[in-house]
Amino acid sequence: MGGSTDIQLIVDGKRVDGRAPDEMRNVRIEAGIIPEADGSAFVEWGGNKILCGVYGPRECIPRHGANPYRATIKCRYMMSPFSSKEEHGRSGPSRRSTELSKVIREVFENLVVAERFPNTQIDVYIDVLQAEGGTRTASVTAAAVALVNAGIPMKDMVSAIALGKAADVLLVDLGKTEDNFGQSDVPLAMSHKDKKLHLIQMDGLLTKDEIADMIDMAEKATEQIHEKQVDALKRFYENGGNENFKW
């Protein structure tokens, strides 16, 4: 972050991967790809490949952690050791994955009708098989589909996107290089019906006007992602499953 490198992130109005500033990467969403899970989804978003499985409502473990008024939502986001082109990573939680698990969980704590299942837990497991920038927003997008697929009641659908700024241009759907060397990174999640922000983080330097513009851009982008989420779920239910899907 800080733009202190020689990498040209915008050349002739095009980004490093040839996209226009408001252009998203290709997004493919599949629902119900883990038959053993109560609900599941796979999201391929540019070079990101993300798997999400939802289990529950099920018995809360440990029992003393149970809430007699509502279901406890648990979220575990994890990067695979082979998710980056660089060296083999380490398995298990990191400080980063712990934080991301928390902010992703807080998206769904807003949306799930948890009062319906007192004393239980709902587990949302997210595995980043392959990463190329924007894994947390792709994870929220995947988890929303998996929760719907599990029949967990929610008050709204949610989609997420990362906005950013590089060479003083505002960008939609930040890639890995832009994330690493750009001026700012703003991942956010927006609900479909109410257009509320359920996840928003940022780093770098932005003006208030830039932030306002970014949220408008995010609204357009999340509409597109929402359509793909709905399409994935409709395909699953119209075909009675998703047995022959390709990874």
Added chain:
Amino acid sequence: MDKKIVMPGEKIADSRIRAPNTFYEGEATFATVIGTLDETGRYIPLENPYKPQVGDLVVGMVVDVRHAGYEVDLNLPKGGFIPSRDIRVALQLGDYVICKIKLVSEVGDVDLGEVKRLPMGKIVRFPPAKVPRLIGRKSSMVALLKENAGGDIMVGNNGYVWISEKNNMPLLLKAIEMIDVKAHTSGLTDEMAKFLKSSR
């Protein structure tokens, strides 16, 4: 298709209608789970964890034997409970039972009664939202399956299906899986009749 698929948060009526898995905002009603909405405005969930209701018929397996009674796995976060004083026969660990839900507490505890012990067989898990299709109109699907597979079948509202060992097990398991996959299609009973006839 005369049915439309609706998502959580999608409006299903401009007025307040009473239906499970919905919420109101102003005077309108919204869905909370994925479901179908037909021309008459009827909203049916496509996916929905089982919510125990008093009077439901449920299938389960005895997983704990205690002094005061039996704990029964019901495909729920917590087992159901059969008080010893309410039944005459002694149950054993691993017994299959069919019972009626007598009480559901505020925190989700389920008390069971009218217990019947089921003979040898197997329990399979079936999506609770699709149970009505497995039973069929006036139990037509269950009757069809029994007739062709040769044994008894008990479908619990909780999504556990007990099938007697007397059945042609591979045929019946395949048929149940087909009903799961094709639950949303119309003319399912006819299609199953054809399938069962051709496999006999």
Added chain:
Amino acid sequence: MVNFMADSKDIIMAHVRREVMNKTLATGIRFDERGFQEVRPIDVQTGVITTAEGSAIAKIGKTAVLVAVKFDVLKPFPDRPKEGVMMMNAELLPTASPTFETGPPNENSIELARVVDRGLRSAELVDVKSFYIEEDKVLGMFLDIYVLNHAGNLTDTAALAASAALQNTNLPKIEGCSIVRGESAGPLNPKSLPIATTFVKIGENWLVDPTRDEERVAETSITITTTEEHVCSVQKRNGSLTKEEFLSNIDIAFKTGNDIRKILTR
């Protein structure tokens, strides 16, 4: 014999008793209409993880396992200073089954990784001597087994994914003792493809490629890994078996192994 207590912690997907299963087996077929020596449909997709030097997802029936291969430059083990290292780890992702829990590797994931590892090592599929770079620097090859859906017989599915992933693996290009990421020095070309075949005994019958139901009620379970000519790894789990049973299962393992190897090499 009732075998429920073995998985009382299991969130029970289905209940079945051995007697009931035996009744169906007595008719010559299994619950899913398979013959005793019949493997479920197999599907292998390679190159699924582009951030790894090799990868494959193998599916046997509904069981799906991903194996990804990555390389790093490491210090060799002191007792083998001229050899590279191969390291295998298995993750039973809680994403893949209600019976898997989060946390460090448990005995099941460690056993899975070690059984697959032994098959590959004994088959001498990779020449770790060729991984030597210079004094104190060798290539380390990491194989990560990621279980994606557990519907029975993880071992055979993981071993198949591992063989397919190695077939798909490109050696990294090395410049000045470090790896040039994104560039390749040509395919790894494994010398042979070990295939694992798992057997369970239920009643008097031996079944190949068990489902979850069959694994639950199995009295004996054994995995035999073979190359074209040799048995290269064996792992018995629960139960016991006679010499005759073992030898006849070896015959079946060779036959199954050859059938599956054809899928990989076509």
